[in-house]
Amino acid sequence: MNIKIITAGKPKKDFEKLFEIYTKRLSSFCNLEIFHIKENKDFEKKILKKIEKTFLVILDEKGQNLSSQELANFLEKKEETGENNISFLIGPADGHSEEIKKRANLIISFSKLTFPHDLAMIILSETLYRSFSILKNHPYHRI
Numbered sequence: 001m002n003i004k005i006i007t008a009g010k011p012k013k014d015f016e017k018l019f020e021i022y023t024k025r026l027s028s029f030c031n032l033e034i035f036h037i038k039e040n041k042d043f044e045k046k047i048l049k050k051i052e053k054t055f056l057v058i059l060d061e062k063g064q065n066l067s068s069q070e071l072a073n074f075l076e077k078k079e080e081t082g083e084n085n086i087s088f089l090i091g092p093a094d095g096h097s098e099e100i101k102k103r104a105n106l107i108i109s110f111s112k113l114t115f116p117h118d119l120a121m122i123i124l125s126e127t128l129y130r131s132f133s134i135l136k137n138h139p140y141h142r143i
């Protein structure tokens with residue numbers, strides 16, 4: 001499976017190390033690409049280019065809540081159907097544009113709470129790692 005994590009900006013130093021820990025672990029289960037896109041006038045064009053020909057999942061506080069098992073089932077189903085190019089997008093502080101929202105195939109939320117951008121990156125990478133751990137019967141999910 002090919003996974004892209006696309007974020008508006010890079011994580012701050014305090015968060016970067018933990019994000020890297022989980023993305024390194026995650027890369028043992030999938031082909032992983034990370035794109036930190038700087039917010040500027042070309043920001044949206046760059047995102048649209050990165051998400052071409054992928055199943056787009058955006059994170060938004062109004063999205064659907066999934067359990068770890070439900071996300072694992074989603075990933076497994078995508079892999080089984082051959083739709084295994086998936087992009088996860090964490091947008092800017094003001095949220096996703098309408099154009100991006102229209103392009104989304106799935107909108108998910110980690111909570112009704114709003115999280116700092118950097119923390120959302122860590123939660124996403126950990127959650128994806130946990131979901132793949134479930135699928136591969138790796139003990140991480142039960143630790």
